[in-house]
Amino acid sequence: MKKIPVIIDCDPGIDDVMALLLAFSRDDLDIKLITTEPGNQTQDKTIYNARAFTSYMKQNIEIARGLDAPFFRKLEVADEVHGESGLGDVILPEPDLLESDRTAINAITDVLTKSEEPIVLIATGPLTNIGALLLAHPEVKGKISYISYMGGAAVAGNMSPFAEFNVYVDPHAADIVFRSGIPIVMSGLDVTHKAYVNMEELDQIESMGTDLSHKISSMLRFYIQNAKNTDFRETDFENGIRLHDLCAVSYVVTPELFKGEDCFVAVETEGRHTAGATVVDYMHRSGKPHNVKVLHSVNREAFVNQFIEAVAKMSRQISQ
């Protein structure tokens, strides 16, 4: 089977963990490297969580530390949603995997440079590392086939009326990435709000009765309870919990589950009320070249079944 080479840049984070789980479960992915962002929690906590979950899943993948703070803005973490640790109230075993002795930017640059084929960059947090990479090493652009990005929103944010969290945390880095010319597939809130696990499906996961399924359902229950408290759209959460970051991995392995449209997208970096907004020209009025495929629909049942199968598969795999 031809494997898809990927690098995953993330800020674990509960839904980042779900994205990693799916990625680890896929025989059609070759995960070259994991790098971590400050976002849901501080860099110290996100890299610890990445090491801990990757170790717990018995994966042997380099994990490299990213930058500690956004380009210009003060870091605002999402502890009210992901908890003090970043993984809700779940405690993972102490990680076996050590932190790479390379920085995220050096590791990504080296992996891309040495790769014989372009690599898909999966990003599920703020784009601080990726923006800095493109400023420091523009020569690697040609080795990135596309960026599958969870972030942004065409209509309405979740961190401000206009800005989604990942772009809100570091709009300047996002602006560098969106203007880079690298193809982007954006799993923004428009699609991730439809990519939810409902309560019956959550019970189905928990009823697997494995240590992994218990940890996953505990994280998701924590997430839904806290996310509800931070979003006025209470009714949206009656359906269940949105697995935002999972979309960025699922698109890479099963793009047919999603629908989207090529658009011109700009990032607002300075607006007093709109900083962090992804301004999506979905009416194609600007006449500017399309730089982003903006996803807007997902086959939810197939998407959730894919995730449930991944939990079952990895439960078996790590218990062997």
Ligand code: RIB
């Ligand atoms: O807005 C959702 C995004 O913000 C997800 O990536 C979640 O993990 C948080 O980082």
Ligand code: CA
């Ligand atoms: Ca994330």
